[in-house]
Amino acid sequence: MKTRARLPRLIATGATLALALSLSACGDGNGGASADDGKIHILVYGDATNKIEKQIVDKFNETSDVKAVLDTIPGADYQKKLQTIISTPQAPDVFFNWGGGSIKPFVKADLLLPLDDFIKKNPELESKFLPSVFNNAVVDGKPYGIPMRGTQPVLLFHNKNVLKKAGVQPPKTWDELLNAVDALKDEGVTPIALGGGDVWPTQMWFQYLFDRIAGPELFAKALEGDKSAWEAPESKKALKMIRELVDAGAFGKNYDSVKYTNGGSVALVAQGKAGFELMGSWYYSQQLTDHPDFAEKGLGYSAFPTVKGGKGDPKNVAGNTNNYYSVLKKTKHPEAVAKFLELMYSDEFVKAQLDVGNLTTTTNTDEFIETSATPEYSRFQYDLVANAPSFQLSWDQAYPQSAASDMHKAIQQFFNGQLDADGFIKAMQALPTE
Numbered sequence: 001m002k003t004r005a006r007l008p009r010l011i012a013t014g015a016t017l018a019l020a021l022s023l024s025a026c027g028d029g030n031g032g033a034s035a036d037d038g039k040i041h042i043l044v045y046g047d048a049t050n051k052i053e054k055q056i057v058d059k060f061n062e063t064s065d066v067k068a069v070l071d072t073i074p075g076a077d078y079q080k081k082l083q084t085i086i087s088t089p090q091a092p093d094v095f096f097n098w099g100g101g102s103i104k105p106f107v108k109a110d111l112l113l114p115l116d117d118f119i120k121k122n123p124e125l126e127s128k129f130l131p132s133v134f135n136n137a138v139v140d141g142k143p144y145g146i147p148m149r150g151t152q153p154v155l156l157f158h159n160k161n162v163l164k165k166a167g168v169q170p171p172k173t174w175d176e177l178l179n180a181v182d183a184l185k186d187e188g189v190t191p192i193a194l195g196g197g198d199v200w201p202t203q204m205w206f207q208y209l210f211d212r213i214a215g216p217e218l219f220a221k222a223l224e225g226d227k228s229a230w231e232a233p234e235s236k237k238a239l240k241m242i243r244e245l246v247d248a249g250a251f252g253k254n255y256d257s258v259k260y261t262n263g264g265s266v267a268l269v270a271q272g273k274a275g276f277e278l279m280g281s282w283y284y285s286q287q288l289t290d291h292p293d294f295a296e297k298g299l300g301y302s303a304f305p306t307v308k309g310g311k312g313d314p315k316n317v318a319g320n321t322n323n324y325y326s327v328l329k330k331t332k333h334p335e336a337v338a339k340f341l342e343l344m345y346s347d348e349f350v351k352a353q354l355d356v357g358n359l360t361t362t363t364n365t366d367e368f369i370e371t372s373a374t375p376e377y378s379r380f381q382y383d384l385v386a387n388a389p390s391f392q393l394s395w396d397q398a399y400p401q402s403a404a405s406d407m408h409k410a411i412q413q414f415f416n417g418q419l420d421a422d423g424f425i426k427a428m429q430a431l432p433t434e
Contacts, residue, residue, distance in 0.1 A: 039067045040333050040340065042325070043082070043092035046074030049149060052352045056343050066336035079401055086111060086328070093331040094340070099137040099145050099324045100398040101223075106326070107139045108434065113327040114142040118338045125338075128345035132391040133361040136321040145324030146341045150358030151385050152280045152320035154204050154394075157287075158300045162189055162275045170302035174212075174241070177305050181250045184275045190252040193274035195260030199408040200396060202415050204278050205245075207318045207395050209238045212307040216316065216390040223398055227429040234311065239414070239421045241307075246415060256416065263290055270294040278304070280319050281381055284374070285357050301377070303384060317384055318392035322361050354378065361385065403431040 044053050050072055057070045071092060073081045079102065085091055086106060097103050106112050119125045126134060129147050137145025158170055163180075166187045171177040184191040195201040210219055214234035222229035229235065245251075252274075258264045260279065263286075268274040270291035277283065287295035306314040325344065327337055343349055345362040353360045354372040359381050366386075372378045385391065396404045410427035413419040419427065 039069050040094065040331065040336050041069050041071055041092040042094045042340070043071045043073065044096040045078045045323075046072035049353075049356060049358065052349075052356060052358075053148075055352055056346075056349055059346075059348060060340050060343055064336055064339060066333045068336070068340055091328055091330070093333065093337055094325050094327055096148070097137075097145065097324050097326055098393075098397045099321060100393045101400045101403075102397060103137065103144055103324075103326055104139055104434065105400060107144060111329060112144050113329045113331065113334070114144060115146070115327065116142060118334075118341065119143065122338065122342065124345065125341060128362050128364070130361045130363065130386055132317075132385065132388045133321045136391065136393050137324045137326070145326045146344050147322040147361050148325050148344050149323040149360075150353055151322050151361045151381065151391075152282055153317045153381060153385055153388075153391070154208065154278060154280050154304070154319040155283070155301045155381075155384075156276055156278050156304055157269065157283055158276045158302070159269050159272055159274070159294075160298050160300045162187070162272050163300070166275070168275070170300060171305045172302075174305045174307045178245070178248065180275065181245070181248055185249055189272065190268060190274040191250045191276065193258070193265040193268040193277040194251045194255040195258050195265040196251070196255035196412070196415065197257060197259040197264075198261050199412050200394075201260050201265070201279065203395055203408070203411050204280075204318070205242060206238070206411060207392055208278070208304045209241055209307070210235065211316050211318055211390070211392045212304070212310045212312045212314070213238045213241075214310075215312040216392055219392065219395070219398070222428070223433060225433045230425045230428045235425065236421055239424060242415070243421075246417075256412070266290055270298075281359070284377055301380065313389045315387050316390045316392065317388045319394060320397065321391045321393050359385075400432055400434065403433075407431055 042053070042057060044050060050070070054070050057068045061067050082095060086095070087109070103112065115125065125146060126143065133147050133151060134143070137143060156170070162184070163169065166183040168180045168183050169176070171180050181191040214232065218229050218232060218234055258268070260266065265277055266283070266286055267290070269277050270287060284295065284299065284301070287299050325341060327334070331337055345364065347364065350360045350362055350365055350368055354368055357373055359365065359378055365382060369375055369378045369382060396407055399407060406427065410419065410424050414424040
């Protein structure tokens with residue numbers, strides 16, 4: 001098995017890179033067009049994957065009269081910097097985003113171009129992508145983004161040796177998970193590693209349980225501003241189950257002093273001090289980087305357990321659906337932009353992304369999985385996402401960025417027992433949805 005490059009958690013509130021905020025360009029150094037210079041400017045989050053984006057830009061420029069330039073904003077504050085330039089002359093033609101709540105303010109401000117006409121002229125701009133992923137960039141019934149990079153579903157990872165010693169199998173149901181917690185405690189290991197110091201890993205337990213119990217409709221109602229969703233019986237049931245899991249000692253007692261971002265929770269699993277960890281699919285790459293022997297021989301993974309009587313389809317997944325390219329309404333070169341977006345489902349794009357460990361969400365990804373760096377793992381993820389009726393975008397990405405801090409605070413305080421269920425419900429009802 002080849003060691004893949006580490007995949008960062010591509011979320012403005014959870015990214016771990018601490019780089020400069022200055023705008024730098026991979027292309028001609030412009031950092032965004034100050035006026036119409038006869039080119040289209042593609043703005044992306046600056047990281048190791050930019051080499052693929054530069055490759056695709058170069059491919060486009062081989063045949064296009066209107067040339068494209070790749071500009072990057074390095075660092076965890078991509079979203080903040082983007083917001084400062086998006087309504088200025090320095091705004092790009094096309095920009096990287098997370099879909100969901102990350103683009104809603106721009107749609108509301110009438111800055112984005114709906115992609116209906118693009119898709120009408122070329123239906124493959126929609127049909128070439130998995131529906132559960134494509135739909136997370138649909139706002140008010142209109143598409144505003146084309147998937148790029150790769151999907152990042154959240155999976156339940158485990159240490160094979162720890163589970164074997166405790167006589168535990170990867171749990172398929174919630175009851176099996178609770179039984180596994182007891183068995184692992186008897187073995188003297190922390191049942192579930194949790195980087196509670198980062199908070200966003202804690203959130204993953206909420207978004208999955210809420211979906212398993214209530215289905216995607218409840219959270220969708222909350223996101224649309226229906227505050228009553230948070231006090232629904234399904235919401236209270238999910239909170240009760242989370243409370244029971246915490247009180248059972250599933251996460252130990254020191255989870256708030258452990259972080260994922262510094263490798264703490266990752267090491268607990270690799271070193272056999274914990275049995276499970278719920279984390280995005282980038283976790284495999286992190287273990288390959290930090291603990292390669294363990295990753296190749298001892299790391300296992302499975303889907304999130306089902307919940308008996310739950311309304312949510314057990315095939316539903318949660319996590320980071322993908323990243324997207326959205327288009328500014330004021331672009332002077334919509335035809336060139338449309339042609340550029342077609343490359344997001346090209347064979348060259350898919351192969352290049354798979355080579356760096358990104359699992360693309362195109363319908364032709366399946367053709368290239370067997371030649372990827374980790375075909376078995378890629379296949380598991382792809383089938384999971386392809387068969388999912390719903391892909392719940394991480395809560396702190398689905399909500400506007402302005403809500404992230406208060407959301408994380410409520411989640412952490414409920415987990416710690418500082419807030420009861422009513423307190424958590426009130427805190428979530430107070431979050432802005434626009």
